[in-house]
Amino acid sequence: MPKYKAPRGTYDILPGESYKWQYVRALFRQTARLFNYREIETPIFEDSNIFERTVGDTSDIVEKEMYKFQDKKGRIFALRPEGTASVVRAYIENGLHVKNNTSKLFYLGPMFRYDRPQKGRHRQFYQYGIENIGSVSPYIDAEVIALADHFLKKLGLENYQLQINSIGCENCAKDYDKALQEYFSSYRGELCADCQKRLDKNPKRILDCKVKSCQKIAVDAPSMLDYLDNDCAANFQALQAHLEEMEISFKINHRIVRGLDYYTQTAFEFVDNNLGAQNTLIGGGRYDGLIKKLGGKDQSGIGFAGGFERLLLAMKTEKIGFATEDIPDLYFVNIGSKAQKTGIKIMQELRQNDVSVEFDPDRTSISSQMKAANRAGAKFCLILGEDELVKKRVILKDMASGVQHEYPLDSIISEIRNRLASS
RNA sequence: GUGGAUGUAGUUCAAUGGUAGAGCACUGGAUUGUGGUUCCAGGCGUUGUGGGUUCAAGUCCCAUCAUCCACCCCA
Incomplete structure (x- = not known):
């Protein structure tokens, strides 16, 4: 299509x-x-x-x-x-x-x-x-x-x-090719069509042929090792x-x-x-x-x-595993446009501090943002809404355990860095 | 370059020549401030493309393109 x-x-x-x-x-x-x-x-x-x-x-x-x-x-x-x-x-x-x-x-x-x-x-x-x-x-x-x-x-x-x-x-190879040609010439009629061509062009290739009748003939062919x-x-x-x-x-x-x-x-x-x-x-x-x-x-x-x-x-x-797929450290969940504004500033700062952050502005409901966070495999969620904004605090949620705590806005960067370093 | 098999929704696959469907995934909701489980709702996709046969083609025929496997060759 x-x-x-x-x-x-x-x-x-x-x-x-x-x-x-x-x-x-x-x-x-x-x-x-x-x-x-x-x-x-x-x-x-x-x-x-x-x-x-x-x-x-x-x-x-x-x-x-x-x-x-x-x-x-x-x-x-x-x-x-x-x-x-x-x-x-x-x-x-x-x-x-x-x-x-x-x-x-x-x-x-x-x-x-x-x-x-x-x-x-x-x-x-x-x-x-x-x-x-x-x-x-x-x-x-x-x-x-x-x-x-x-x-x-x-x-x-x-x-x-x-x-x-x-x-x-080069010299050994020449002698060997000659020996092979001599050997295979007597079987020329029994070789497959491809090998008949190989006989003149590149006799060594006959040794590699997968046709059974050719393999049979090749068993007794002279060995390269004798011509070194x-x-x-x-x-x-x-x-x-x-x-x-x-x-x-x-x-x-x-x-x-x-x-x-x-x-x-x-x-x-x-x-x-x-x-x-x-x-x-x-x-x-x-x-x-x-x-x-x-x-x-x-x-x-x-x-x-x-x-x-x-x-x-x-x-x-062999079912060998690879190093894990890249996943974001953090997913930013916001409620309301005011929170988003503050969040954008925090994200900017986090990224400058080598913390990978994902945020999807097209998702509005908190539920859908959490779902997305889960699917992205984020280790933590940063949740910021009107209530937190008033208190000047944010929620940091550990996605694996489901445990969440509030932290003052101005300490969140160092908190996240510490948590990531110890995880 | 040669041979065989296969092409249907994002994906994996259905559909005695007669109105194109399901699982998974995806989106929304149940939960208007909390993910994983569960439940509900949401699917026109030039059936790879172009011809042909037929009243009628996803289905049959031809061509073409692509995928897979093998020959060949090589990493």
């Missing part, structure tokens, strides 16, 4: 939900700070080349999911489909490497992909993520994972699993050792293939199987060529990103 609706795949975060978002965002910021990451905000649109050159121009994201548009000068921009490329661009452009050898950055905000909406998937969705640029130490891989794990635990989630893999450096060179293998071993030191449980899943082209070596996912088809809570990995590709020094980086929607879904299925 409404004339206008939110665009497909987008949605409004309404007051009944927004406090949950505040809560998870605050928790992520806190967690990032524990590990000394600092917040960065980048534009939500960028030169589309930034994504096309890094995410991979054969990936679905740039092939069909980007919101691209031209501005009045004909420049081609894209709404950011992910965060890493933008952060790295900002890192290079602002010379952040000069200040420190390594940069530890986190971000949060909306991302955009022209996808078919489904559970846990939207066209405008909200991600949080971190990037650690400049270090090649596998300890950092472990610490990045630890941060993600810490965050999920802090939220109270329990039903997730960490899966790790190494997809090797000495460095990559050592790093992967070191990562596992660090995770064990940190007592973070994980599972090696050599079928993790991150979708974005820039990933190398460490790849990991936090998966929650109660979420439905879109079950990746957090995904991340190391990206070695990315910084150079965007015009920076030959540095390495590692990071992850997670979707807030899926986080909220997981919290819902």
